[in-house]
Amino acid sequence: MAASTELYTPxxxxxxxxxxxxxxxxxxxARFRITPVIGFILIGLLVGPYGLGKLVPExxxxxxxxxxxxxxxxxxxxxxxxxxxxxxxxxxxxxxLWQMRQQVxxxxxxxxxxxxxxxxxxxxxxxxxxxxxxALGAALALSSTAxxxxxxxxxxxxxRAALAMLLFEDMALVPIIFVLGALGPxxxxxxxxxxxxxxxxxxxxxxxxxIGRYMLPPLFAQAARTKSPELFLAxxxxxxxxASLATAAAGLSPIVGALIAGLLIAETEYHGxxxxxxxxxxxxxxxxxxxxxxxxxxxxxxxxxxxxxxxxTCGVIALKATVTAALLRMMGARRGTAAETGILxxxxxxxxxxxxxxxxxxxxxxxxxxxxxxIVTALGLTVTPLLAMVGRYMxxxxxxxxxxxxxPDEQEPRAVIVGFGRVGQLVADMLAAHGKPxxxxxxxxxxxxxxxxxxxxxxxGDAARGNAxxxxxxxxxxxxxxxxxxxxxxxxxxxxxxxxxPDLPIIVxxxxxxxxxxxxxxxxxxxxxxTLESSLQLSEAVLVDLGxxxxxxxxxxxxxxxxxxxxxxxxxxxxxxxxxxxxxxxxRSA
Numbered sequence: 001m002a003a004s005t006e007l008y009t010p011x012x013x014x015x016x017x018x019x020x021x022x023x024x025x026x027x028x029x030a031r032f033r034i035t036p037v038i039g040f041i042l043i044g045l046l047v048g049p050y051g052l053g054k055l056v057p058e059x060x061x062x063x064x065x066x067x068x069x070x071x072x073x074x075x076x077x078x079x080x081x082x083x084x085x086x087x088x089x090x091x092x093x094x095x096x097l098w099q100m101r102q103q104v105x106x107x108x109x110x111x112x113x114x115x116x117x118x119x120x121x122x123x124x125x126x127x128x129x130x131x132x133x134x135a136l137g138a139a140l141a142l143s144s145t146a147x148x149x150x151x152x153x154x155x156x157x158x159x160r161a162a163l164a165m166l167l168f169e170d171m172a173l174v175p176i177i178f179v180l181g182a183l184g185p186x187x188x189x190x191x192x193x194x195x196x197x198x199x200x201x202x203x204x205x206x207x208x209x210x211i212g213r214y215m216l217p218p219l220f221a222q223a224a225r226t227k228s229p230e231l232f233l234a235x236x237x238x239x240x241x242x243a244s245l246a247t248a249a250a251g252l253s254p255i256v257g258a259l260i261a262g263l264l265i266a267e268t269e270y271h272g273x274x275x276x277x278x279x280x281x282x283x284x285x286x287x288x289x290x291x292x293x294x295x296x297x298x299x300x301x302x303x304x305x306x307x308x309x310x311x312x313t314c315g316v317i318a319l320k321a322t323v324t325a326a327l328l329r330m331m332g333a334r335r336g337t338a339a340e341t342g343i344l345x346x347x348x349x350x351x352x353x354x355x356x357x358x359x360x361x362x363x364x365x366x367x368x369x370x371x372x373x374x375i376v377t378a379l380g381l382t383v384t385p386l387l388a389m390v391g392r393y394m395x396x397x398x399x400x401x402x403x404x405x406x407x408p409d410e411q412e413p414r415a416v417i418v419g420f421g422r423v424g425q426l427v428a429d430m431l432a433a434h435g436k437p438x439x440x441x442x443x444x445x446x447x448x449x450x451x452x453x454x455x456x457x458x459x460x461g462d463a464a465r466g467n468a469x470x471x472x473x474x475x476x477x478x479x480x481x482x483x484x485x486x487x488x489x490x491x492x493x494x495x496x497x498x499x500x501x502p503d504l505p506i507i508v509x510x511x512x513x514x515x516x517x518x519x520x521x522x523x524x525x526x527x528x529x530x531t532l533e534s535s536l537q538l539s540e541a542v543l544v545d546l547g548x549x550x551x552x553x554x555x556x557x558x559x560x561x562x563x564x565x566x567x568x569x570x571x572x573x574x575x576x577x578x579x580x581x582x583x584x585x586x587x588r589s590a
Contacts (some may be wrong), residue, residue: 414477463482465491505525
């Protein structure tokens with residue numbers, strides 16, 4: 001019994017405090033439509049070792065609702081970051097990363113080196129030693145993967161640029177730590193350790209890629225046969241834990257293993273199911289991390305040095321925003337995209353805390369310097385959601401799009417096209433040709449500007465954010481057509497739209513038949529797989545060239561399409577289409 005009580009006291013009590021705080025913040029802030037990021041940090045500040053936890057010696061009962069030992073926070077923070085990086089990996093793929101290689105190693109390297117060098121030069125000029133300036137510059141140049149990718153939509157130009165820079169920063173984390181170690185007293189040992197770790201880490205990563213390619217499909221296939229969500233969850237957590245342990249044992253960061261685990265599962269046909277099951281854990285993981293950030297802020301130190309801390313925080317944010325925006329403009333980005341991305345990426349990162357600890361361990365900076373910049377980092381993370389809002393506002397100010405065609409009135413029945421790339425424009429052309437009013441929405445300012453110049457009724461908006469779609473007054477919509485080439489986002493948006501508008505026809509572009517089945521399950525009225533339609537068009541061309549009359553060919557194509565659609569709906573778990581008051585554009589606009 002004593003052993004059981006001893007286990008409960010330090011471990012279970014802390015876990016209950018953090019999970020209970022996360023459970024309280026999410027619904028309260030959701031009710032008031034406020035980002036929970038600030039709430040998580042404030043709660044952490046309240047129940048942490050520098051808040052109510054400080055009063056435990058005078059009031060022992062507070063022990064069970066606070067955390068009084070700062071050292072016990074590390075495991076919870078690392079757990080939150082690991083889950084976040086795993087979920088990010090799930091939404092990527094090796095093919096997409098390969099396509100982004102120029103942005104990752106071009107833009108990403110320039111951003112990290114440019115900001116790091118600028119900060120190092122300024123801090124050295126303010127009295128830091130050259131090695132301390134280099135260490136602090138490298139630490140503060142990093143941006144928050146956990147927050148930025150949670151806030152932004154990776155399908156937009158801002159999201160793609162931020163993702164490229166953040167991926168490079170995550171890959172550069174381990175070399176940065178070892179270079180700092182090489183600058184310390186035991187330089188030769190650090191260099192030997194660097195080469196050894198790089199060799200071992202490379203071998204481990206290659207091993208994970210090979211094992212994952214051949215072991216994960218049968219593992220998740222077996223989980224799928226049991227039709228047990230719990231087994232899917234257990235298998236997913238097993239993969240991410242083993243991958244994180246493997247990279248940690250090799251001397252790399254566990255978050256590298258978590259990201260690789262997500263990428264490996266993203267390559268399997270079961271990634272959609274894994275993502276659905278893990279969806280509730282994303283908010284929880286972010287909350288755990290942010291609560292630990294709040295717990296690390298010592299209000300006594302802040303109050304004693306408030307002016308310097310505020311100046312340092314504002315200076316770092318201003319410099320990072322300026323350098324990032326200038327680099328993006330040099331590489332051809334629009335002014336609005338450059339401004340929004342620069343401001344969004346301006347705050348320090350959760351990995352800044354890791355680099356600061358490594359620099360202090362290498363005796364490059366004093367403990368007091370480490371604590372000062374830890375507080376600056378925590379404050380920077382706190383204002384990241386506010387920076388995102390400022391960035392969106394500034395983007396609208398510097399890159400205003402003047403309408404060249406009257407958009408349909410909000411009260412006028414019209415179709416809503418989400419995504420205005422090649423497919424969206426073709427749908428708009430066909431609707432216009434048959435006299436059907438429409439409005440299109442896209443998060444790419446370049447596409448919106450070009451579309452309006454050509455006379456299309458298109459407006460700027462990010463469909464991933466609920467308020468952008470809500471502003472289009474879908475109560476009056478004749479249908480919603482989703483054309484974006486983002487399978488996960490499309491599936492999530494269909495689910496949300498169906499929950500809010502049960503009678504709305506939702507027609508969705510699907511990547512393949514598997515994706516179409518998942519969209520039907522999410523609530524789509526019609527899901528059109530690209531691979532299926534190209535096969536039907538090819539069959540039509542073959543039959544006509546062989547001399548079959550056009551009438552029977554068209555009839556057989558329609559019959560085959562209906563047959564395949566019913567099959568896909570059955571695979572999606574539906575026996576009939578979602579109930580609609582009116583199932584056609586003509587009926588709803590009549």
